[in-house]
Amino acid sequence: MGHSLIHNLQANIVAVATIFAIQALPAVAQQAATGDVPIERQKILKDPGVFGVFTIFKLRHEWNNVPSAKRKDAAVEVKKLIEKHRDIVLVDLYLTRGLEANSDFFLRVNAYDLVKAQIFMREFRSTTIGKNADVFEALAGVTKPLNYITKDKSPELNAALGSTAYTGDAPRYAIVIPVKKNAEWWNLPAEQRLKEMEAHTAPTLPYLVNVKRKLYHSTGLDDTDFITYFETNDLVAFNNLLISLASVPENKYHVRWGNPTTLGAILSPENVIKALSE
Amino acid sequence: MGHSLIHNLQANIVAVATIFAIQALPAVAQQAATGDVPIERQKILKDPGVFGVFTIFKLRHEWNNVPSAKRKDAAVEVKKLIEKHRDIVLVDLYLTRGLEANSDFFLRVNAYDLVKAQIFMREFRSTTIGKNADVFEALAGVTKPLNYITKDKSPELNAALGSTAYTGDAPRYAIVIPVKKNAEWWNLPAEQRLKEMEAHTAPTLPYLVNVKRKLYHSTGLDDTDFITYFETNDLVAFNNLLISLASVPENKYHVRWGNPTTLGAILSPENVIKALSE
């Protein structure tokens, strides 16, 4: 290993350390991560350093044999469980029955500490409906500060992202799409990746008014690099948005985009379980 | 991000907005989407902005143990359910038992509002036969105005498509084939895609007399870009049509074409369930 290699290596270490420093969680999130403060919906959905656990369930056939009264109590049981843990996790449920082959509903659990999300999900698995459902897919990710379209690196796009508000009707649909990129992507120079992400971001701007988006990072935590989460009330606009995202060069680096794509109706947790208990 | 990139970006946004405007639903479809008007078969099968939900079912082994009388009532139960919802969904059933490994029947539900299709499918799942069947595949898509072979962009082909009527016997078979295209396709310039779609469309013209076709767009709604639906009474002609479609360059951009290909017999909903209840 010659001098220039060692030099490159040291430069590399510094670069990695820098990246790490940039991506280290801000102090406020770290505090929140101690878990002693109650979960605020608006805050946890914006904070970096928040774990998101998506668990997609399919009811077992045995669910049909659970006595009707017990099935009906299931909604209250789930509601109480969510209340019990409202200090450590934020829980959302979505109804996929009638739209999907492999699932009937899914949960998104946000938590500052992954173990807390695990505790909630374990207890959910012991409820009446949890015991009568199989997990089709489970994905864990963590939120991070913006990586590419930052104020410094891409000021115009960053401003555009910040200045356009969702103005559609209350979203009735949520869509979850895992994304994994290939080795070529991750080996691109940072500037090239920035350029590609700008080309990815630009065509999404017109859809900010009717599609909400949120990103979780999953490399190493699961067999995906990202969990992308969308809410909308306009599925034709959403379809056009996804076609736009397919039509930029960044798409050539995808090895997973969906598989599964999961489309569900947004309802209160109680109403999701009620719909499944009829 | 330099000036030219910003310029490109703005052009891009305009272009996207234009595409979106073109693909926005005509006012009449939007009205229909309010759901207060009864579903007209001919109209909903031609309107853009209509959601199509395909659900492919395989009977569980337990179906054999359902008492014969109850099995026989299943056809009436399904017929009544369809009538109950005839104002919000158009429902077709197809019999695949005897032809397919993974299914016994499938449903196509057309609706102006996806939630309505979901409601119907959820209630279907609670019928006797729905409870005794597993979903093998579920695909959701939406109809859109013609994209490529329009009066403006490709007038001769557009005219040819419009002037050739189906003259075969009443179709006895329906075939559903999901289609997904790769990143290279979506990154082609619009003119190149138009050219490829013309080459795709031309060899299909001779088959318009004996194969009917219908297209649903699924990008982002499911792990496919399109759901292609065919009806025919001449399976040799259909086989030749599909070989023609395989033999044009556009086929090189497919990453999914089938998987599953589902071939079923066209029967009334009641007769499909009756055939499965024997």
Place this chain on the structure above:
Amino acid sequence: MGHSLIHNLQANIVAVATIFAIQALPAVAQQAATGDVPIERQKILKDPGVFGVFTIFKLRHEWNNVPSAKRKDAAVEVKKLIEKHRDIVLVDLYLTRGLEANSDFFLRVNAYDLVKAQIFMREFRSTTIGKNADVFEALAGVTKPLNYITKDKSPELNAALGSTAYTGDAPRYAIVIPVKKNAEWWNLPAEQRLKEMEAHTAPTLPYLVNVKRKLYHSTGLDDTDFITYFETNDLVAFNNLLISLASVPENKYHVRWGNPTTLGAILSPENVIKALSE
């Protein structure tokens, strides 16, 4: 769309129409397709326009619990069902139990009308053994006149194919191998495909004496382009034949060749079911 494109398009339509004309069924097969004549084994196995439905079954564990007497009646039940439908379908059974992981037996049903094959297979599914077996794979195809190695296009090979008879012992084994080709294959010029098929056919000639072959076309009917069916009593010769077929350039265009490859013993339908009823 300029003049030359329109010209090409029209040429294309003519070409397609020509292909279609060539592949249209001869009148005699069309007559047979009316279904009023009894099925003649030798004829239906040679006619074009004949549908072949291959259904590969795996016995459910519950089969072990069916009372011995009822299991023993199963062979007679299947035999009677085949006799009942001998005017509309030709039925062969093969025993794979002991050789395959995913199946215990399979059926080949030949019929001039696909709906007739479906009717038979539906009734088979309602027999004792049909109710206690799961379908692992089902493939439908249709026979067509020779496409490449015709008297006109490749007279020497056509003659060689016609002049060499099977002289081996009665075949004890049947092998079914689905084949699907990629977009590059289907986009080759017809002359190039002819050349490749000649190179494919030549090395098979020495095996005509000990391996019988039959081809069904499946594009659009299933997720395969062809179903290739072989009978032999010499599995080493068959293995050498398949290595020969692997060793020509045409093999580079395969995206599916097997998956599954199914090897079964040729027995009378009654003896297949008897072997499974012990």
Place this chain on the structure above:
Amino acid sequence: MGHSLIHNLQANIVAVATIFAIQALPAVAQQAATGDVPIERQKILKDPGVFGVFTIFKLRHEWNNVPSAKRKDAAVEVKKLIEKHRDIVLVDLYLTRGLEANSDFFLRVNAYDLVKAQIFMREFRSTTIGKNADVFEALAGVTKPLNYITKDKSPELNAALGSTAYTGDAPRYAIVIPVKKNAEWWNLPAEQRLKEMEAHTAPTLPYLVNVKRKLYHSTGLDDTDFITYFETNDLVAFNNLLISLASVPENKYHVRWGNPTTLGAILSPENVIKALSE
């Protein structure tokens, strides 16, 4: 089809016939194949023209509910079955429980006639343990004379293979690895394939002292080209051998190498079943 093509074709047929002649079974094996002589272990494991059927089983959960006494009788039942058929098949069992996810044990059945192996495996499926186990994988192949590293084509390597004996402890482990090669491999000129197989064979020589190997040919009989079978008592040496085999150009032609790789303990059939009956 021009003269030169016909000429090539005829040359091709001759070449194929020659290959076939070379690979035809020697008379002695053909005699053995009549099945009237008792199976000699050393002989059948060396003869060409011997069928090997590998069947990999996973116990069903129901096995736990079989009464202990009946479970204990299972070992004797299997032992008796093997004795009953000792004139037609050679049977080995291997214990994978504790090492593999998809299996608990596997059988290797060697027979001069494939139907005989099928008969044995069918009867095994009807034993107590056979009825309580699912087949995870079944692979059939046939032994052939050496193809590449023969006395004529590669005398030095052939001599080296012949002169090095296994000197390790009695092997406690067997490993089965299916291998399938791509179209590029099979289309290479024979001399090129010989060269690649020499490069494949050379690095294996140092491991002849502690790893035994055996090869079955499967093209057309199953979805693999080869079944490679190894015995060793030194798994680190075996791991190094497989890394050596991965590190030659021939590896670039593999489309299947494992999937599954199955590692089991070598025990007497009775002891394998006893271990599973505790």
Place this chain on the structure above:
Amino acid sequence: MGHSLIHNLQANIVAVATIFAIQALPAVAQQAATGDVPIERQKILKDPGVFGVFTIFKLRHEWNNVPSAKRKDAAVEVKKLIEKHRDIVLVDLYLTRGLEANSDFFLRVNAYDLVKAQIFMREFRSTTIGKNADVFEALAGVTKPLNYITKDKSPELNAALGSTAYTGDAPRYAIVIPVKKNAEWWNLPAEQRLKEMEAHTAPTLPYLVNVKRKLYHSTGLDDTDFITYFETNDLVAFNNLLISLASVPENKYHVRWGNPTTLGAILSPENVIKALSE
């Protein structure tokens, strides 16, 4: 086979023998492998020539029906089994329920003799919880001396690896990621692979303080080349580490990296089973 080929061949054999010599186990490990000494945790986790068996379990639905008292005894039963075998295996358990779709817990068993690990795992399968769980994945590997980043070949990196200690909180999470490399990788010259592994190692240095790593070699033992095992208490750092590992050219040679990635909580064996028994 000409002179130069023979020469190359002989050189090759010498090279292979040399590699083998380097990778042969040091005497001390060989002694330990006799199994007569009690297992020391720190030692076995550092020794080369140690087998690691990872078995990932998913509870069967029937587990819910096991009487509560018996479920509660399961933790003690597992604890006793581990104590019984503490002279032959080191056993760790991890809780994945609530985080993963396909598993609820997994075991890592370290042993100097693979048969000992198999014996333990077979007995575990016969415990109450073992009988009520399915194996989702099982992977076996063996530890070896460092291959690339040795004192001789890469002294600076070797020193850096040796001088940086883990200083984070006690790890609460373990992650298991199987890795398989393609034929191109294994065919690279040794110097090129060394260079790539240096580029792979360098960016990991900053993470030594908060992520622990351990490597098992699996080529030929399973359908993977390596089992990589990580422990951490900082999942954001771990996510950044894995992104760093994705961003070096070596990643281009991966054909499997995960599938499955398994993330579990580190708890005592007793506490893992207790958590699953609630």
